[in-house]
Amino acid sequence: MNALDALPVVVIGAGPVGLAAAAHLHERGLPFTVLEAGDTAGAAVRQWGHVRLFSPWRYDVDAAARRLLDQAGWVAPDPDALPTGAELAADYLQPLADLPQLRPRLRYGVRVEAISRLGLDRLRTAGRDATPFLIRLADGEELLARAVIDASGTWRTPNVLGASGLPARGEDTAGDHLEHALPDVLGADRDRFAGRHTLVVGAGHSAATTLLSLADLAAEAPGTQVTWAIRAASATRTYGGGDADALPARGALGSRLRAHVDAGRVRLLTGFSVHALRPADGRVDVVVRRADGGEGSLVVDRIVAATGFRPDHSIAAELRLDLDPVMGATRALAPLIDPNEHSCGTVPPHGVDELSHPEAGYHAVGMKSYGRAPTFLMATGYEQVRSVVAALAGDWAAARDVQLDLPETGVCSSDPADPAGGDSCCGTAAPAAKGLATGIVPLNLITIGAAPVTAQTGGCCGG
Template identity: 65%
Template sequence: MNLVVTDLPVVVIGAGPVGLAAAAHLAERGLDFVVLESGPNVAAAIDEWRHVKLFSPWRYDIDSAARRLLERAGWTAPDLETLPTGGDLIDSYLGPLAKAPELAEHIRYDAQAAAVTRVGFDRLRTAGREEAPFLVGLADGSEILAGAVIDAAGTWRRPNVLGGSGIPARGEAEVADDISRALPDVLGRDRDRFAGRRTAVVGAGHSAATTLLDLGDLADQVPGTEVVWVVRGADQARTYGGGDDDELPARGALGSRLKNLVQSGQVELVSSFRIEAARRTPDGRVELSAGERQVVADTVVNSTGFRPDHEVVSELRLDLDPILGSTRALAPLIDPNQHSCGTVPPHGVDELAHPEQGYYAIGAKSYGRAPTFLLATGYEQARSVVAALAGDWEAARDVQLNLPETGVCSSNLAVASEEASGGCCGPAPQAVSISAPAGRGLATGISGGLLTVTETKPTAQSGCCS
């Protein structure tokens, strides 16, 4: 099966960790490619939270093909047991990778993909469709023809809304200037926005917890700094985690610290609060409403998670799960109601395929709204998809991952110690190996009992994902 329109490059959307991993595998396979990065530099989205420390040590944050490419150029890997920040990930790994000769000339910066379609084909037309090249339209009006498209754009640019029903709360747009996106640099760049003011953090995941801990530290330093934590649920045991018994020490430390802040009164917890409306008060503050209840703050941090942007590929034929927005085949494998981050079974090109032959979303975008994505999973997705594009189906379907029995999501960040800010994107060192049989689709393999996977299904007490 030929998935690539010959004589045209594979277009990779996004120069983050997973997009550059795909590029490294394409280079290793000898396939022509172009990487489109919407920002002015590599991993521009990560650069916005470069102050945050990842949960996973370096050993889980480096793609295999990328490492081979870098080491040929004399690169020395960081200490594999240390925990990098987002800035470390860029400065010590992604930056050097993007400058490698095999990749550098293929990356275009400030190149935002605005639409992807087939030349001469809208979504309705069928005859001859698979032989037509992809047409990638950029925000500046230029266009690129592609033999295949790997969409690693992520979800960072598409945060969820504050409204508790999945749509913006009444008046949310009118107070947008007072709403900060997730993971502000509370103790650094954004300090003046929060010091001596009252902040409402909305969300129950570890990104919210990370911000709450930073705000707690700021309150110790600056009198008048107040913190209120707004959540939809009634039980915060999932956010607190297992403390000293948690399989992920960083997550356990975060949960314990946050629980202490709430119990001490340093963080005011407002639970069972499903936001219906937001407005600016006469004195310039923000009022969030849920029925007859209100929370008033000077500024609000939206830590409610992210969602994918499928509008860019709306003229392609996609088979999306109606709940998660992932592929339909992948959805049952990543359902956060059934899986924590580390119990997601291995999956590759078969589970990522759409009816539109030659288009694949990988990385966080492939998971739709599921917060169970792991960076190591994205690397394996990239390897599998590129192998398929190269026609090596045996390698493409030999999907293998080393994941912990429980894990941490890319949008769920935590602290690595009592003093350090924490992070995302990878599994913990304690891992269990699970693999897919070569040549078999995993969706069928699991339902048919072809895989033996030890699952730790999350409960309110043990789940890691928001």
């Protein structure tokens, strides 16, 4: 063993994928350290603890983690039950993190500020692959590592509300009215929404989850109004595959939302892009720019920006990364996960080869590996880290034997920009005439003061 091999593998993040990496590293006998910015395992998951996953437990537990937990006498949940985020953290992630094989290797409350090579900047090539990684923490401490597995996720870097990938004018000062994905509408955050008009912007499952909670709240709290805005011409992609979805809870999510729209309990606005947010006597005026250059506006009390997430690669600025210019994923992975071509269930198997950069030994995994693609599922991340850890152990046969069995969505296209003209091959969009009778308002029928908005891609596979 050379000096580099004696150093630990540093895992960034103690969420589901980061802890799965730790379990695989333990099984392979590789030294490791897990760095978590939060004060507990699954800190980001706990922030959406009130949300129930549509993936049952059978898809939510990593195989290596399960083997470690079983040895400790863990009582596994019902494989067909759907956990909430809080249950995922309390019943799986925390017991895993507390195992004696992992607990001494976990450090909480530490934030990674930068990653480089010891004594080398990005320009230097000679001896690079044999030089340890240097991980600088926010408090100034520096660690050395033989490899880095970045499972830090994207929860802290949501997409902006405005269209064109840019913040809407006034978005940075609208914090009193603006929420990001998955507020606890029926619980801790109820008072912010009850009796108020809320605009939800986004076309993914996070948006759908919030809309369903708001519809339930509207049935209980008089004066509660719910408006949903998307940039596309149809909500077919959000409605999903219904009964054709291999995950019944995922199919039911879209079906329930469609029923609320059809009944007028949720007002759907299509074809909108948020241009600006302006104060309006204690409320917020949402200025919308239409495709024809015209503008409209809608005054609401609260806005939920369920517009998805994007990766922050700034900590790796001194590493040699090869990122696809569109997805922000590795160049090899990007075409396999492009949401213009793939839904959650049609992503092909991928592992260390697709996750590798010119910087040998650095791998971003989990949500961060997908860049801006919203089609990630936890099971995908578990297979990623199994493959990466096998490669770090020198077992290239296992590393390249990647297998991924994902449940089909029942949706054949998930194009966020133009979902087959509003249709998928698994269903057709409601015609405009029906839309007017059921609370769907197309762009060309909105006038100034009526009700406009935007939508960027939300998470296809939410949670």
